[in-house]
Amino acid sequence: xxxxxxxxxxxxxxxxxxxxxxxxxxxxxxxxxxxxxxxxxxxxxxxxxxxxxxxxxxxxxxxxxxxxxxxxxxxxxxxxxxxxxxxxxxxxxxxxxxxxxxxxxxxxx
Amino acid sequence: xxxxxxxxxxxxxxxxxxxxxxxxxxxxxxxxxxxxxxxxxxxxxxxxxxxxxxxxxxxxxxxxxxxxxxxxxxxxxxxxxxxxxxxxxxxxxxxxxxxxxxxxxxxxxxxxxx
Numbered sequence: 001x002x003x004x005x006x007x008x009x010x011x012x013x014x015x016x017x018x019x020x021x022x023x024x025x026x027x028x029x030x031x032x033x034x035x036x037x038x039x040x041x042x043x044x045x046x047x048x049x050x051x052x053x054x055x056x057x058x059x060x061x062x063x064x065x066x067x068x069x070x071x072x073x074x075x076x077x078x079x080x081x082x083x084x085x086x087x088x089x090x091x092x093x094x095x096x097x098x099x100x101x102x103x104x105x106x107x108x109x
Numbered sequence: 110x111x112x113x114x115x116x117x118x119x120x121x122x123x124x125x126x127x128x129x130x131x132x133x134x135x136x137x138x139x140x141x142x143x144x145x146x147x148x149x150x151x152x153x154x155x156x157x158x159x160x161x162x163x164x165x166x167x168x169x170x171x172x173x174x175x176x177x178x179x180x181x182x183x184x185x186x187x188x189x190x191x192x193x194x195x196x197x198x199x200x201x202x203x204x205x206x207x208x209x210x211x212x213x214x215x216x217x218x219x220x221x222x223x
Binding site: 044045048050 | 141143145151152153154155158202204210211212213214215216217
């Protein structure tokens with residue numbers, strides 16, 4: 001079957017750096033996206049990696065290794081507003097997106 | 110750019126009634142829209158892929174006769190939950206794809222069936 005696994009919960013303090021990992025198993029693979037979702041809201045797009053390597057967008061960076069079927073989202077200079085759920089999603093060979101299990105990030109003051 | 114709207118944002122209905130949810134891409138054309146369902150504290154589950162001018166493709170386990178999808182134009186897709194029951198209560202989210210490898214989500218519709 002197809003699946004994307006993430007840690008269920010991560011806790012860090014303001015100003016810290018946190019990494020959220022995602023390992024995937026899909027039928028075909030084009031790229032990996034990351035989304036942020038606050039409670040009660042819809043997911044918002046953060047980043048997309050089609051190629052191996054690191055993509056940086058402000059405080060957020062995303063990494064992909066196709067050979068390892070692995071990616072991660074790196075959040076730097078954590079702020080309280082970063083407390084949310086984060087999902088990786090694979091754009092699969094069937095031209096649809098498969099979402100990971102989600103990671104709930106708690107940022108402590 | 111890349112704004113997707115959904116209407117209504119929330120709805121409460123009685124068991125046995127039907128509910129229609131609209132998803133619109135406001136500033137781009139989307140040949141493909143996706144419908145997801147999300148239960149509390151769970152991930153997004155893809156229900157179906159909606160292609161303009163053709164029948165939707167449903168994921169395994171999703172009843173196509175219960176969740177009717179129509180994609181009448183390049184900017185509008187609708188999901189109708191027919192004969193809704195309490196177990197259909199969930200957060201329904203659509204997304205629209207302007208390019209092959211990106212999708213943008215609508216704000217979601219919270220459905221409560223009494």
